[in-house]
Amino acid sequence: MSTFIKDFIERETISRRNFLLATAAGMGAMAAPFAFGSGAARAAITDPAIAWSYRDRASAYWNSIVSGGEAFVEAIGKSKDSLVSLINEGSSEKSLADIKAFLAKTNGKCAIACDANDSPNARPVVEAVRDAGAYISTIWNKTDDLHPWDIGDNYVSHMTWSDEKPAEQTARILFEAMGGKGGVVHLGGIAANNPAIERLNGLKNALKDFPDIELLDAQPADWDTTKGTELMASFLTRFGDKITGVHCANDNIAYGVIEALRAEGIENMPIVAYDGNPEAVKLVMDGKLLATVFTNPHWGGGITAALAYYAATGAFKPSEEPKEHREFYGPTILVTKKDAADFKAKYLDAVPSYDWKDFWGPSNGQIKYK
Amino acid sequence: MPRILTRENAIRWAPFLVLLALVILFTAINPSFLSQRNFARIAIAAAPALMVAVGVTFIIVMGSIDLSMEGVISLTAVLFCFLVLALGGTLASGGWIAIPVILVAGAAIGLVNGLIHVRLKIPSFMASLALGFVGTGAAILLTGGNIVKFDDPTFRALLTWRILGFPLMVYVAGMCLVLAWFIQAHTRLGRHFYAVGGGEELAHASGVRVRQVRLAGFSLAGFFYAIAAILQVAKIGQAESVTGSNFMFMSITSVVVGGVALWGGIGGVWNTLVGVLIVAVINNGMVVIGLPDFLQAAVLGLLVIIAVILSTDRRSVAFVK
Structure with missing residues (x-):
């Protein structure tokens, strides 16, 4: 075996061992609070870490999503850099692995906004988040049989767009x-x-x-x-x-x-x-x-992070909200020649500042399944 | 009297006959395929791809492979747009300087590619693939994922100004092809590409400086990728980090379909021209005859295999890897 391959395997083995140890430590730390009492005691996380998990940075769409996430974290007095980008590059495996690593790193004290890359991946992602006691809001991809109210408060909401x-x-x-x-x-x-x-x-x-x-x-x-x-x-x-x-x-x-x-x-x-x-x-x-x-990705990126964040801090309790606040359509705005100039001035030239606590104002009703 | 119907001649002309057969097939199904306007459309689609394929032809003739084209094209296209915009936004205002600068930049990236391959002794497959990713990454970094529009009418004349029904960019690509042919057939460098591809040890023993030849080959390829990038910007009026997408498949397929052997030493830029036209004709023809979209990918794959079977001389090689 060449030294290159041998070294590579050795290095990977060590880093995997470290990763497992870190994960185990994280899980242990998360389990600890449960040992002392009911889950109600930990409904509120003070200052949860915030992450956005999405596909790539090579498209105007995802850039806009992230800019919304950044606008939200700035609105709550944090620096732009405090929004952690988990880029899955179109891989569901990477999406899940990144989120698990983030949960371990933060001991579950986190709020995650996420597009799970493909529909089947949404379930393992939200279950991992629930098991860690963290909070997640998703957009676009989830299977029709997966609903936030079945998972519990930790799965705050899902937003998609009907095209x-x-x-x-x-x-x-x-x-x-x-x-x-x-x-x-x-x-x-x-x-x-x-x-x-x-x-x-x-x-x-x-x-x-x-x-x-x-x-x-x-x-x-x-x-x-x-x-x-x-x-x-x-x-x-x-x-x-x-x-x-x-x-x-x-x-x-x-x-x-x-x-x-x-x-x-x-x-x-x-x-x-x-x-x-x-x-x-x-x-x-x-x-x-x-x-x-x-489809206002800027707002979508900000509000998805905001929903997860405020559920995590205990500002609202998802299970007390009606179903149309847990699964809803995002906004769609038709742009034609007569309103294009107004539209550009309102949404593109200066990014409007949104009230990130108005979670459902611009949304478009509860998701209907065919 | 020399015999015309020899095996060698059949193999030499096979790709061209495949192209002819495809044109006849598509015309039989939809006669509007055979029109000057459609040929111009095929030529526009083929012009940037031809430049990429010509670039990689030199590398394949040497028996190496270069997979950096997508990243290099994205990066040079984005750099080109930024540079022209910084120089006033039109060719007339001094933006033309961007053209030679970008061609040199393309060659420089190719040289880096070659240095990684030759100096660090990393297989060209891996070195170039990795450098391609670096190129795409750099393009994303520069653009932040956004589109850079460049719409100078003088520059876009490459697409909009027609001579005898064909846009200017087709003639530019044609001239670059002649340049490539000149390098291939009438320079020492061109002959050395074949010497290295035909048998590297033998070439080395005969005094060919193999390393330098490889470096020159990769630089030349980068130069042609930069031409492709400029033509692509002329074609669609914008650059972004995905401008180079699909060129890898398109160019490598074209080169092989045209009869250039992946094991090196066989074929040349004329084969590449025919190969690019075959792939462009297939892509255009499938839509023109109304083939359902779910069949197109499969048919493209099958036609490529058939074209390779017909157009490469497989009897002369001991094994294929």
Whole structure:
């Protein structure tokens, strides 16, 4: 065996041993309070550590989520750096391992905001948090059979966004701009992603009211600008002038579509998008996009951390809240040309300061399962 | 009279025949595939990919591999946009200086890649993959995960200005291809790539300075990745930390499909051109004939395997690893 491999194994063994010891110490420390009395005595954690567990830093969306988390910790008088980022890089295993390590490090005196990366991972994550006596609020991914009220106070809340309705709204705006007739193509997200499915469904719902509009084709562009350009170019060859409107599953794809059309010298094609990124809002203002949908990730990032934090400090008791305060939809704001300038001034130019104790004000009702 | 239908000739022209067959197939299903406008669309899709594939061709001919392209493209694209914006935001206002600077930066990153591989004796596969991650990470750090828009009409003429129906960027890519061919066929460096790829010990024994050749190869590859980055920015008008995504699969596949052997010493930039066109034609054609999306990935994979079977000379190699 080469020395490299041998050294590597040795080092890993030692670090794993240290990790196990640390975890055991952490667990022991957490178990200790239970030995002395009921859980009620430890309902309040003074000054819990705060963490956000999410996918990556290479997207405007997650950056915005984190900026909201940072705004919240600053609002309670802590430094930005006190918000711990647990980046899972698209791995559920890493997501769970990071959270367990954070629980051990803080002895369970912590509040965690989390997107569990995929739905099945949410259960082990919230159970680990409950067992450590810490508090967690989740967004986006969880299975339909997992509910905060079944886990207890430690699983504070879950927020997600329903994309079907807003995608239907953008489709209606698109169809009206097309004069109620013609052909539309849909450039979607990664085919198996939930938001991609919902956004296409929204388009299909709107189609029912517009019999003279034909959905020429719907193909995945994987949320990606380059894919969007190339797919749109191929659509142009296949359908040519039959395309009179384009429905995109997100802003990044729309950027690609606009460039593919520009290469052909096609201006004024009606296009709608989704996500409400700053560049897209500017395109709406310039009239190059008809509409996009903003889900206010900044608020989502802050409020999710705030819910976990205030439940941990005992400011409110989750089990005393109604179900629509435990599982709810996040806000969606439609951005069209007539309100884009106002929208930009309100949400993008200066980030609004939110009342992080108004947990449910901008939310959108209790989650409904199909 | 020399025989035309020799085995060598068949193998030499096989990738081209595969390309021709694909064009005929797609045209038979949807005649609008065979139009100048569609060829221009395919050419736009292929231009940046061609530059990446040409860059990696030199490395593969040497018998090494370079997987740093995604990170290098993301980083150079982002640096390019930042630099132009810092220099006034248009090419005319002095932003053109960014072009040579970025080309040199690309070559420098390639040189670092080569130094890690040659000096630290780390296999090129690992060294370049790791450096690619560093590049992506640096791009994320610079952009903070955001998009950098760069929309100077003069620069975007690469996409919007057409000569004989094809955008300017296609001609730029064509000229760079000729440059690559010149390096490959008419310089000592080009011949040394083949010598190293054909048999490194033999090349070393014959006086080829293998280390220098490798360093030059990786620098050259980095230079071509930087060209690809600039063309990609011209194509989509923006740079971000994922600008380089998908180029790894696209370029390596193209090179192999075009008939350049992964074990080195065989093939060249013309093979790469045909390979890039094959992959671009497949990608475009699958949508044009209306293949359902859930079949596309599988069909792409199958067509790639078939293309490799038809276009590589496998009889001359003792084993494949």
